[in-house]
Amino acid sequence: MEASLLNWMIFTPTIGALLCLIVPGKQQARWVALISSIVTFLFSVELVIAYYGLSAGGVQFETAVPWIAGINAFYRTGVDGLSMPLVLLSTALSILIVLASWRIEKATKAFMALYLLLLTGMLGVFLSLDMFLFYVFFEISLLPMYFLIGIWGGPRKEYAAIKFFLFTLAGSICLLIVMLGLFFLTGKAVGASGNTWVMVSSDPGTLTLQSEAVRALFAMDDGAYWGFAQWAFWLTLIAFAIKLPMAPLHTWLPDAHVEAPTPISMILAGVLLKMGGYALMRITYPFFPDAARYFWVAVAVLAVFGILYGAMCAMAQTDWKKLVAYSSVSHMGYVTLGIAVMTRTGFDGAYYQMIGHGISSAMMFFLVGVVYERAHHRDLDRFGGLWLKWPGYGGWSLIGFFAGMGLPGLCGFIGEIMVLLGTFEAAAIGNVGATSQATVYTLGILAASAVVLTAGYILWMFQRVYMGNEKPEYGEFAALTGREYFIMGTLGIAALVFGILPILVFNLTDPTFTSIMAILGIGG
Amino acid sequence: MAISCTQPWWSARSPIGFLDPSRERHYSLALIGLDPIHPLQHKAAPVPTLAQLMTADPAQQGAPLLFYACATLTCLSAWAIVFSQNIVRMSVYLLLTLMGAAGFYLMLQAEFLAAVQLIVYAGGTLILIVFGIMLTNKNPEMQLRATPMELGLGALVGVGLAALLILALVHTPTPGQGFTAVPADYQQVRAIGRSLLSENLVPFELAAVLLLVVMVGAAYMARRRAG
Amino acid sequence: MEPRQLIETLAVAALFAPLFSAACIILATRRVMFKSAGVLATGVMAGGFVCSVVALVTWLGLDDTSPIVTNIGWIPIPGSEAGWLYLGVLIDSLTVAILAMVTGISMLVHLYSIGYMDGDPRYNRFFGYLSLFTFSMLGIVLANSLLMLFVFWELVGLTSYLLIGFWFEKRGPQLACKKAFVMNRIGDMGFLVGFGILFAKLGGNILLPAVHGGMFDAIRAAVEAEGYSMANPPMWLTMAGIGVFFGAIGKSAQFPLHTWLPDAMEGPTPVSSIVHSATMVAAGVYLTARIYPILTPGAHLFIATIGLITLVMAACMALVMTDIKRVLAYSTLSQLGYMVLGLGAGAYSFALFHLITHAFFKCCLFQCSGSVIHAAHHQQDMRYYGGLGRKMPITMICYGICTLAIAGASLPFTSIGISGFYSKDGIIAGTVNYGVAMQSLGSWGNLFWIGPTVVAYITVFYMARSFALTFLGEPRDKHLHEHAHEVPWTMTLPQVCLAIMAVIAATLPFLKLIEVSEPAIGGEAVAWMQPTEALGDAHNPGMHATHAYLLHGLGWIIMLVLGVVMYRPGMKYAEKIAAIPGINLLYHWAHNKFFFDELYDTIAVGVCKLAATIIALIDKYLVDGMVNLAGWVTRQLADAVGLFDQRVVDGAVNGAAAMATSGGQILRSTQTGRVRAYVLFLFASATVVTLVVVTVVLVSP
């Protein structure tokens, strides 16, 4: 029952997408999209309220149906603490995003259908337990995005869409290489009956890629495949770092965001980037913990570089949306850092950072979009005095942008501070090997220095856009609609709630994270 | 046979390699089954004197100096043909070349051939050519110049081919010592006569027929057409 | 209700009271609540004040004065020993004292704002922010752990940002609020680093030490586990202490990060009066006091040095400013320097006592200056004032009392004085002890007491100067003088209350409460941290020299008279002095705030912006350029392959026929019909064949 509920949840948007295509008019398509996303959301809420076992560490509601016998691929879905909050985030955001795209007039039916297909892809990524299925959904989520940017985007939409597509595809190929290696090598694991794609399973008898027998193959000490493990670690890291995005591989993101229509920016920053972090926690680190420990400094340095680099780039932007996009690069650096230091606090923080950023970045992009829709430009130097024009909007903006800045009481803070604490913890606990404390402290100090840069660019932006006197052209701007206030308000309240009650997320994740920590060889 | 090699063909092949005389080579020897002595390895020998050059060479008729004289005559006149623009002079240079060739025949103990060369070639063919010149050229001084492009290409091909052949030659150990001394009572003309009437009878007869055909044909072709 | 429980309940009520009013004001529409916002906020704040006073009185009657601690898990940290990061309350005698002071001053500032902000288009919002600001400060005061402290620390930063930038239409407040927040964030970065180190080393136990317990026990365990002793602390502990103190540098506007505070004068004057007295700048000092037990002697020296530098530098700047609010701002900096120096030098009780006394008289001074500015139609330059005392007698009297308080006035050659006298004298006594104790510094150690003593007299002078310029003498701007009038009662009442407090604060039991909370009293556990130990029996506070006797003479009267006489007629004497070579240079420097703004603007801000621009350019052209280059190369390759496919692979089919044709065409062109050409081909081919043969034969091994 629960499992079928979960599968219905994945494919409800697909059904909605088909309906969108066959209904006669634009308005009906909008309503179909709204209703199907609400139904999806209700499914996920029912799943977590009525059925989800909070204390169970493993996978729940597992479905396993043989799919492609030749390569042992299963249709295997299920949910655990790692995926549940992200699923809820996706389904909840999806409603707001349908509302945010209410005014899309160009090929509305196609837009809604593609968007719902994208939702299926995202849910599938979070909920698939079979690596092959994961890969398929990973790709499914890619294609609608390509069209959504490429058709409904801004002036350079083709460029941005192709860049996005190729970058992500390059990552997928890295993943595919590793999958092939795993497919052939894991057959040699103790207890393996044939090849396996199972990432994690509720059945303790099933050999999974996270199980000890498989990890022993790739262990540093005596594993014959240690060389493969190192390569595979980096390849999967690159695959998901592109999605995340991690600093040198980020350049698709600002272009994609700048060109994408507002709702698509919201879903891109709010959920799609999280697929990268989720996959790092689901695949890269649990599969190759030895390699992760071996290379942790390199990954952490890249992460800190990304944090500072993104912040610096954001500071230099004059395009409002680009600033927000670069702030995403900076914030997702915390996710990488939290995972890289391999402490429980860091992991929790990285996960919370994903949830918090999902809310705050979606909100920031919406706040930008509201103005862009009216002003038709995003040049920071041409704004000013918006707070006077729309005091309510200014207040919500304050919440949205300060949540992004990591102000306590808002959702950005908890992830950020936990990642920083986890980084310092890495020096004390010493589970990352014999790296000197000075290295860890340096990383921590550099990461902490980003709070200054973040404050710098957010406040500077805030000053340029919201403060000062109204511009004469604001007179022509239409008043904000109730729909827009609803979206801002929901996101703003969510930012407050998740900034004050982190336990809402940690209750769901805690047992699962404990088991992942056991895999990584970390106590707690 | 050393031609077969285990290395890939592109490895260990320096372009300077074949200029190194100390390097042992087997190629042409393997092809003709001879001892590998590189011609350049002789350079240790003392520089010859004029007297030595004028002393008779056992390997041929006459002294080496005679050979060099004939060679100079032949080559110079042959290249003079190339550079000459006057057809009459060309024919004169050809005469000199033919005479040089006759000298070579003499040195190579082919006295009969030397005679035939002078009589048939210089006396017959060359005269024929001179007739041709006279018949076709109302102005014997007329010059038909080739374009510089043609000159360049011609020189390139000629000189290039010569250079390649010389290169091959220099690297080919020649059977210099392989000749048999001619017996004192040997009469070459007799041997030729015998050969013509025995082994080479058919070519001989064919040559006769050919000459007949040529005579008739040439007369036919060269006739002045009526009207 | 059991008294300890009652105290806790009252404290929490006092904490949430301003949040309640802020929420009401911000959530209610403008129509429902505009004029009533001020009354509501003030009333709620008064309720909070009553709560905290009742809590204070109850506390004084307690037998068991151990701290009241309630910890509520907030963020689970399963990997650590502590298990959670806690929110909650920690109430000890220091907390109740500061709580009463903060709520009291906040209430008076609320009341004052009703008059001052009257007519502002965002009148209601101001009270929302002000209440939120008070809430944040109370959160700091009641914080039970470093995390909670940090949370409210940042909220204070946010609300101060909103308050300083309240008039955000104007450029000055825009820049000032941004500067304040960024400067605070720089300090917070240090706070985070110290926080992180402590968190990591202490297994997640970052509960604030009350007298002892909390984080402190864990520190001892961690230090001893690493083979260090409490007498020989490890480097990381010093680092952590200095790191957390960096937060205090930012909030309390100490030396390298002090530049935001004078700029924060751009905010409405009630904001200045609350920021500069009871809340934001006090937070830094309070934080330092709260983490007092973890400060190693190295950290103490650092703190004392920072305090000393700030104290001297700010006094010099206060001497030359002509803007009345700026004079007060620099005097705040200087007084904060006293507190920080006092904490660094081990004069814990008097430093915190000075925090409280200073809060009263500085709040009063700012309110008086606000009244003057209000009366003078927002003219803030003292050179245009003069003789205002006749128009505004109440304000003049309040200002005068507070000038005496900040000057540390006492009856000559006795130990009887106004509140500022007691606290400042105690701090100087502590610095004398410290200077003597720091024998390792040699005679440099004497600077620690010479500095504050000299600055104490400078303080008298510049405060006398501002008083004389504003209230005494002849009016220098007739127009301004004619329109000046006494302010309404909502503004004078708080001034009077504060002036009374400034006189009598020393007689209230604040010092007693603070002394009880001093960690040194907790026993041997913290003795190693007392730098004054060398003086002898440091464990007994009675043995401390509590009077330096440096301020007990006629010195302050002389300076006061000098200041009044010199500035009563205006700036004319001062201008002559300032023209003297040598002094003019100093004057110029001090007047330009020692060029710190310019320095930071060019070095820090300029470099940062430049770096950002360069990095963005690199990102755009290099990183992105490489991506585009890869794309371009791929496309070219694809074109080539496409061409290959079209021409060769696909063409092979068509080409079979086409090749026959075109090959024929090509070959046809060779058929010139000219015999010499044929010969050329012949021999050229022969040459090529020869070339090939010769090459193959010669080059083969």
Place this chain on the structure above:
Amino acid sequence: MTHPALDIGLTHYLLVTTTLVAAGIATILTKRNAIGILIGVELVLNAAAINLVAYNHFAWSAGKGGPAIEGVMFTAFIIVLAAAEAAVALAIVLNYYNNFSSVDVDQADSLSG
């Protein structure tokens, strides 16, 4: 060991004939006069003839009871053929001249494709 300059061998003759043949080819290629071309051909033929005789002299082993004769015989036939060739060629040239009033071979391009 004698100096190679004294020890006239096959190589010396071959060098000379190579020069000769190069001159012949160059002549053929550079002359526009038909008779010039004929002269070039004669040079080439002569070079070949000298080669044959030299090989006959130096390289042909006497295996049949006497010195070799084949090279000489060949050369004799060459001379005969050269004479015949010259006759035919001259006939062609005359014919050509009758048609074109010139001996410029470049004018004869009616076979051009």
